[in-house]
Amino acid sequence: MTRLSPLSVPYRAVQRSASIVFALAFFAFTGGTAFGGFLGGLGSVALVGVVVIAIAGYELAYFRRFEYELTPDTLDIRSGVFSRRNREIPYRRIQNVDISRNVAQRLVGIAAVNLETAGGGETEGSLRFVSYEEARRIQSEVARLKRGGTDGDAPEPEQELLFELTPRELAIVGALSFDPRLPGLVFVFGSTVFPVVASYVDVPLPAGSAAAAGAGIVALVLLVALVSWAAGFASAVVNYYGFRLTRVGDELQYERGLLQRYNGSIPLDKLQTLTIEDNPLKRRFGYATLLVETAGYAPGSDGSNGSGRAGRGSEAAIPLATRDRVLGLVADLEGVEEPTFEGPPTRIRRRYAVRYSLVLGAATLALYGANRFLPQEIPWFVPLALVPVAVVAGALQWRHRGYALAEDHFVTRNGFWKREMRFVPYYRVQTVIERRTIFQRRWRVSTVTADTAGSISLVGGDATAVDIEVADAAELRETLNGRLREALSARREARQQSRQAALGIRAAEPDRDADEYGAESVADAENDVSETPEFVEEAEPAAAEAAEAEDVVEDTDDADDADDTDDAGTDTDTDADGAEDDEDETEETGDPFIWGESVESGSEEGDENADDPEESSDERGAI
Amino acid sequence: MNRLHPRIRLLWVARAVVFALVVGGVATAATLFAPVSIPSFVPVVVGGVFLVGGVAMALLRYRAWGYEVRDDSLYLQRGVLTKVNTVVPFVRVQHVDSTRGPLERLVGLASTVVYTAGSRGADVSIPGLTPEGAEDLQDRLKRLAIASEGDDAV
Numbered sequence: 001m002t003r004l005s006p007l008s009v010p011y012r013a014v015q016r017s018a019s020i021v022f023a024l025a026f027f028a029f030t031g032g033t034a035f036g037g038f039l040g041g042l043g044s045v046a047l048v049g050v051v052v053i054a055i056a057g058y059e060l061a062y063f064r065r066f067e068y069e070l071t072p073d074t075l076d077i078r079s080g081v082f083s084r085r086n087r088e089i090p091y092r093r094i095q096n097v098d099i100s101r102n103v104a105q106r107l108v109g110i111a112a113v114n115l116e117t118a119g120g121g122e123t124e125g126s127l128r129f130v131s132y133e134e135a136r137r138i139q140s141e142v143a144r145l146k147r148g149g150t151d152g153d154a155p156e157p158e159q160e161l162l163f164e165l166t167p168r169e170l171a172i173v174g175a176l177s178f179d180p181r182l183p184g185l186v187f188v189f190g191s192t193v194f195p196v197v198a199s200y201v202d203v204p205l206p207a208g209s210a211a212a213a214g215a216g217i218v219a220l221v222l223l224v225a226l227v228s229w230a231a232g233f234a235s236a237v238v239n240y241y242g243f244r245l246t247r248v249g250d251e252l253q254y255e256r257g258l259l260q261r262y263n264g265s266i267p268l269d270k271l272q273t274l275t276i277e278d279n280p281l282k283r284r285f286g287y288a289t290l291l292v293e294t295a296g297y298a299p300g301s302d303g304s305n306g307s308g309r310a311g312r313g314s315e316a317a318i319p320l321a322t323r324d325r326v327l328g329l330v331a332d333l334e335g336v337e338e339p340t341f342e343g344p345p346t347r348i349r350r351r352y353a354v355r356y357s358l359v360l361g362a363a364t365l366a367l368y369g370a371n372r373f374l375p376q377e378i379p380w381f382v383p384l385a386l387v388p389v390a391v392v393a394g395a396l397q398w399r400h401r402g403y404a405l406a407e408d409h410f411v412t413r414n415g416f417w418k419r420e421m422r423f424v425p426y427y428r429v430q431t432v433i434e435r436r437t438i439f440q441r442r443w444r445v446s447t448v449t450a451d452t453a454g455s456i457s458l459v460g461g462d463a464t465a466v467d468i469e470v471a472d473a474a475e476l477r478e479t480l481n482g483r484l485r486e487a488l489s490a491r492r493e494a495r496q497q498s499r500q501a502a503l504g505i506r507a508a509e510p511d512r513d514a515d516e517y518g519a520e521s522v523a524d525a526e527n528d529v530s531e532t533p534e535f536v537e538e539a540e541p542a543a544a545e546a547a548e549a550e551d552v553v554e555d556t557d558d559a560d561d562a563d564d565t566d567d568a569g570t571d572t573d574t575d576a577d578g579a580e581d582d583e584d585e586t587e588e589t590g591d592p593f594i595w596g597e598s599v600e601s602g603s604e605e606g607d608e609n610a611d612d613p614e615e616s617s618d619e620r621g622a623i
Numbered sequence: 624m625n626r627l628h629p630r631i632r633l634l635w636v637a638r639a640v641v642f643a644l645v646v647g648g649v650a651t652a653a654t655l656f657a658p659v660s661i662p663s664f665v666p667v668v669v670g671g672v673f674l675v676g677g678v679a680m681a682l683l684r685y686r687a688w689g690y691e692v693r694d695d696s697l698y699l700q701r702g703v704l705t706k707v708n709t710v711v712p713f714v715r716v717q718h719v720d721s722t723r724g725p726l727e728r729l730v731g732l733a734s735t736v737v738y739t740a741g742s743r744g745a746d747v748s749i750p751g752l753t754p755e756g757a758e759d760l761q762d763r764l765k766r767l768a769i770a771s772e773g774d775d776a777v
Contacts, residue, residue: 430715430741434708441706451741474708481696481710488714 001067001078005110008129013059017052024048068127070141075115077125089125091146093117095294098264099135106261111135114264115142116294139265143251146267158249163318163329165243165256172287173240173319177232183224240319245329252292252333270294272428272452273463274330276421278323283419288326290318293452336409336423341402344445344467351443351467352394360386403448403465403476408487410450410480412463422463427487428452432480434473446473450480624689624700631751632685634730639677646673690749692763695771697737699747711747715739716768721757733757737764 024047058081066079074088098114105111111132115125130138165173241258248265255263275291282288318326327338360383367380396416404411410429413421429450436446445467452462465476647670654661683703691698697711720736727733727750734750735757752760 429712430739431712431747432710434710435702436706438704446706451739453740477708477710481712484712484714485695 001069002134004063004066004127005129005131005134006063007108007110007131009056009059009063011105011108011110011129012062013052013056016059017055020051020055021048024051070138070145072145075125075142077127087125089115089117091142094125094142094146094267095270096264096266097139097142098262099132099139100257100260100262101132102260105129106132113138140248143249143265143267147250160247161244162247162252162332163243163245163321163325165240165319165321169287169320169322170237170240170243174233174236176320177236178225178228179232179235180224180228182231183227186227236319243319245318247332266292266294268333271333272424274334274423276326276330276423278419279417282320283323286323287320288323289320290326290329292317330423334409334423334425336406336411338421339404339406339411341404341411341413342468343402344398345469346398348443348445348467349395349398351445352397353391354394356390356393357387360384360390401466403468405476405479405483410463410483412450412465414464414466424450424452424463425487426480426483427491429480429484432477434477436470436473440467443467444470446470448473448476448480624691627685627688627749627751628732628753628756629685630730630732632682634726634732634751635681635684636678637726639681640674643670643674643677646670685751688751692760692767697747697764699749709747711737711739713764713767713771715741716764719761719764719768721752721754721761723754723757735760735764 024044061081062079065081065084066077068075068077071088074090075094077085077087077089079085079087094115094117096114096116098116099111100114101111109132110129112129113125113127113135114123117124127135127138238258238260240256243256244254246253246255247268250268252266252268252271253263254266255261272293275293276288277291278288318329321329331337363383364380367378367383371378371380393416400413400416400419402413406423408425410424410426411421412424413419430453431451433449433451434446435449440446447464447466448468449462449464465473468476647666650666650669654663654666680703684701687703687706688701690700695713697713697716699707699709699711701707717738717740719738721733722736723733731754732750733752733754733756734748735752736746736748738746749757749760
């Protein structure tokens with residue numbers, strides 16, 4: 001069991017008491033004059049002192065009761081002063097390990113470590129704070145233990161620098177960033193402070209002409225734009241200064257930040273999708289943005305370590321780089337090139353043009369209506385002049401849309417103003433959804449979405465092939481499903497081989513298991529195809545038996561099944577029936593462990609599957 | 624392709640009727656308390672439109688619904704205005720529920736819900752099954768999910 005860094009006690013105490021003392025002081029000296037008078041100056045100081053001591057005591061207790069340990073399989077964290085919590089995080093489930101240090105933390109040499117697993121809105125493991133060396137050690141130990149290395153003699157994985165943000169790119173990122181929060185803050189602050197100030201000082205309100213007021217507004221807008229641009233520039237530089245991506249073994253590590261340093265690792269096999277994003281301006285100058293998606297971060301959260309501005313959940317995102325470098329990086333990471341896209345059929349161009357024209361038509365109509373009811377003339381026909389623009393926009397949208405089936409990836413491209421190119425490995429596909437709206441039906445097209453377990457999807461949407469021919473869509477749907485299966489079995493094979501190589505002795509056993517499983521699933525498959533229509537019919541007589549007999553039961557050709565049901569009773573029926581229908585006893589061996597299936601079959605199969613449960617428990621269901 | 628149990632229509636139609644009644648009630652209240660005088664047939668018409676539309680949608684929805692347990696995936700097809708076809712590979716199934724809501728219990732039906740780790744189609748629900756059918760389907764999906772043995776569900 002390891003403790004946090006002792007320096008974390010004073011740091012946390014100062015950090016926490018700073019805010020509380022500030023709040024108290026604020027309360028004592030502004031709002032609560034009566035309160036301050038009641039206690040007197042000395043009393044206030046004493047109160048603050050007591051609070052500070054209490055906080056220091058709490059932090060000391062927190063430190064003393066916080067322990068973590070890197071066991072061979074899990075990271076254990078025991079924490080909590082008042083309510084205790086023991087948490088064990090299996091290494092295989094850890095998605096990211098992030099380290100962050102702000103200026104003060106760097107001065108004292110401590111760092112915050114965040115461990116993310118899939119699912120859940122919050123950070124699953126958070127160590128505040130450990131020494132920086134310890135943080136790095138945890139990061140590399142987690143990576144090593146995840147690989148299953150139990151002995152310390154595993155060779156240090158080689159490092160490979162994948163990407164480094166050049167100063168020029170950093171400058172461009174800054175120049176393109178706007179941060180409206182600072183002016184917003186000033187505005188909020190100003191609007192609350194101004195009336196207070198105005199009540200004391202008689203501020204002469206400018207009583208000039210309309211022109212002066214207009215000029216003032218323009219100046220204000222310009223000022224706001226300028227300030228937010230400056231703030232954006234500063235925050236981008238501070239955030240992305242010294243951005244580097246390295247590949248260490250089978251992990252991706254990133255590093256960035258001027259004042260607050262972030263650095264973290266993402267296992268390569270946890271990458272869900274890669275997205276290349278650009279806009280007309282970036283395209284013109286040959287730049288692009290890369291977004292890396294894992295299942296670790298909650299949707300919409302901006303990283304979890306309070307970095308705030310990293311945005312879009314993924315920390316390893318490349319803010320901006322030349323297109324070639326981004327594509328090169330994608331090729332490096334995933335081994336996929338930019339494919340040639342297959343766009344929607346040409347008639348769809350018309351669909352988009354019509355759609356935009358309809359918007360214009362609606363605008364025209366609204367203006368015309370306003371014209372009828374308002375006293376003065378409005379040029380209501382103006383939107384009609386934009387129809388050619390609608391046609392061009394439709395064509396552009398059509399041209400930037402498309403999908404491609406690369407060797408290992410489903411690639412889609414959408415959008416003109418914000419064009420996103422998504423690379424989804426087949427083995428990451430969760431479900432395939434094909435949808436066709438009532439409008440799409442008219443054009444005989446549909447949309448196919450490959451859903452992944454990603455996080456930024458809530459904002460950005462999944463990889464979608466929009467408006468493709470109905471027949472193509474149906475085919476694509478099945479192809480994606482098929483390729484998912486192929487990709488998974490290929491991966492499984494590769495893994496089995498590597499495990500065999502690692503274990504040596506037990507080489508034969510997993511193989512046998514795999515064969516069994518294979519045979520079984522094939523048998524299952526055959527049964528299912530033959531069985532599907534029967535299935536509902538089998539359910540209905542059962543329902544009829546369940547006393548709602550007045551309903552019409554159409555499918556009664558299955559009478560013998562119904563008899564079975566009557567004889568056997570509902571409980572045992574499912575099992576008996578299942579075994580009979582499937583003619584496949586091995587089905588019952590289908591791992592009793594995971595789903596907590598019937599105990600009898602488990603004990604029957606007990607000796608045969610002696611080593612099966614743990615084998616499979618790390619094989620499947622892993623996130 | 625399997626159909627849902629015909630009785631689900633009852634549930635859906637009842638739901639549409641209740642909704643139409645609520646809308647009609649709101650429209651009536653609006654007519655009564657509105658500052659301008661609204662002809663009294665308006666709420667009836669509004670309620671009637673919702674009633675007819677809702678019932679038609681419920682019946683069409685039943686006709687559009689279908690599911691199929693295929694060798695490696697669950698295939699669903701549904702949707703009246705927007706047709707949606709979903710393929711859920713068994714490898715991706717995280718867990719399977721069979722649920723019976725109060726209304727469903729009333730008409731003696733149940734549904735099966737299949738969960739994946741996806742972001743958009745994360746839970747796929749098949750309504751309109753008999754309780755036995757739902758449990759059976761759950762059991763079967765469970766077994767198929769086990770047999771398909773994914774190495775990494777995300």
